[in-house]
Amino acid sequence: MPAAAPIDPAPLDGATLTERLKELAAFSDVPGELTRLTLSPAHKRAAAQVSFWMRQAGMSQVHMDATGTITGRYAADRENAKTLLVGSHIDTVRNAGIYDGNLGVVVAIAAVEELSRQGRRLPFAIEVAAFADEEGVRFLSTLTSSKAMAGLFDPSALDDMDAQGISRAEALKSFGAPVETLAECRRDPATTLGYVEVHIEQGPVLEAAGAPLGIVTGIAGASRGHVRVRGQAGHSGTLPMPMRHDALAAAAEMILAVEARGRADADTLVTTVGTLLVGGGAVNVVPGEVQFSLDIRSLSDALRARAIADIEEAARAIAAHRGVQVTFDMRHHVPAALCHGPLKDRMAEVVEDLGVPLVRLPSGAGHDAMVFRDVLPMAMLFVRSENGSHNPREYASPADIGLAARALYAFFLKTAEATTDA
């Protein structure tokens, strides 16, 4: 392979990339904020801008697939080469920040642009994907565009309706997506090297560690559901303490048990009660019924299952002791998606080469990357973000974004070495 040319700051410059993110943020369906739900008019304009940047970066084949994903292909230095997929999404939540998803797309285009600027081809093609459907705000189904690429698209998702009664199929048509080519979305694992995604962390771990970048170990599996506690309602003045079966006091004890279980495996488990409703609640009524949510996540599916069992056992003991009933309805379970060892290690190497601290961390949030779990080798690079995500105050610094672009570029080169060696 050719000797590495010195990296020109231009395409990989963090300030330049931040400018692009701001340009992209102007495509919003709601003036004064960034709201770009999947397949909306603003999404269509953003997709056009991304297509333009892809072509400008030297990608010869830029097109929209059947699910609204914009893909740009940067050819290999040889015939019959494999392809490395690099992606993230450009749909957003309502009143979003400008980094979530968009940063990964902008950085991927920049890394390809640097190859192109240097006139460099690698022994594999690179395909950048700007996915269309990650946030799951508009339709019930989500991750449909990355699932299509993994060969996991469920056609029933085409019939999903948004709040205005528009089906996903209709929305795709308005968007300009060639729905009839759905079968062509799938990438063949035999000719695909893997999937890589750069994304803001959406949590405070890198910030607390003083690290601009993080190697993702995997995407946590998640279980969600509801717990219902039934006690006996009564008058707050006339029902003596020893005769009470207070559903809220019981729920309070259970909430602390949920928290304690999470804390007991704090490095690999998070347990959250995010909502609580008191049925028929009033200041002067001893609560007779309470419902609260449960959200349990871990990179270890076994630990997640064990934690749920432990929480159920603790809650049943509390209920028995207090003479109340408790029922669990844990309906949604998504398994963990572990990052691929060699790809992850390669990402760690390039981060170390940049001279910044090496932090490995799981992703507690879901990402397009997770759909490739059983299909392709997958890796993710996190960028430090302030103020979480899904709000206008989320922030990644230009310096950190520049580091992420340089890391991805270096990852391409390292992958080229590995591919040539093989």
Added chain:
Amino acid sequence: MPAAAPIDPAPLDGATLTERLKELAAFSDVPGELTRLTLSPAHKRAAAQVSFWMRQAGMSQVHMDATGTITGRYAADRENAKTLLVGSHIDTVRNAGIYDGNLGVVVAIAAVEELSRQGRRLPFAIEVAAFADEEGVRFLSTLTSSKAMAGLFDPSALDDMDAQGISRAEALKSFGAPVETLAECRRDPATTLGYVEVHIEQGPVLEAAGAPLGIVTGIAGASRGHVRVRGQAGHSGTLPMPMRHDALAAAAEMILAVEARGRADADTLVTTVGTLLVGGGAVNVVPGEVQFSLDIRSLSDALRARAIADIEEAARAIAAHRGVQVTFDMRHHVPAALCHGPLKDRMAEVVEDLGVPLVRLPSGAGHDAMVFRDVLPMAMLFVRSENGSHNPREYASPADIGLAARALYAFFLKTAEATTDA
């Protein structure tokens, strides 16, 4: 005084009294249930029925006062005699039971009817009051009709508006109450022996004790307010347990502290968290803000104040330990109203004479009786009730109601003895 005649079951018969309660329950503003908010058309019809029964019971002066109270006076056996007030209310909550309030009025009329049937006059007059405004559902102010009798009516209550924008003054006029005679409502403590009220317990204590009747030691004082906990919202997947400042987990710990404080003085204190709201709550968000209610009641005002201070101290310690903020807004404080020793003891004597178990208990709920706290000697007799109160399932048995009527009748005779002796 004349020798006690044998008690004829007719007016004091529990089955007869239950029939009257059912007749009264037919006066409802909502078909198919009992809803008789203060000063409503149904209340007006119920007041006419009560007036009829009062006249039938031998009360010569029956009239409606300025606040809508129906009073019936049974004259004494002598000139310049004092008056014993006996009352309860005939307004109800929405979808009420038939016993709350109404039972005390029906029983009082029956006890006078028995005197009348026996041609018996006592050395004091008896005035039965069917108060108009105890439940506090329609207007913000409440207990106005008993307050007027105690000389504590606040004229600003006339300007109170209901949900339809009708003022209390207008409602009183439609009801037929002579509002211009407000000044005449007040009873002179110098010529009034005291106030006595029979009421269902509204709690499970008598039922648990197997006692049909209970001697009320006093009406608990009450403090109400809200507690607000501010933590830090975050993503349930990406915020590690050790970095959380979970407002709901903190609130859960505080709720258990509230419960524990009540349990520590379980014979004289009740502490309740009846409502809880998670601000911006979602399954996948670590709660950043929670508000919950606090309701603290005790017959001891000092203990109530101490309990509030203890709860605040515990909550502040929990907040400090968890790195969250807590603020208390305890706005409503009503002092306890102790029952009058001699009247209470006399009530206990007549209950013992009936051969039923003697149970003394505080009232955790408010009653018209409480407004006489600093004005008149006051006593209350509770009747065992099933299924609490303020719901259609509340129930007092005909046998227990008959016992209550006989107890009140005996109380009249005992009071006559005491008055003659004095």
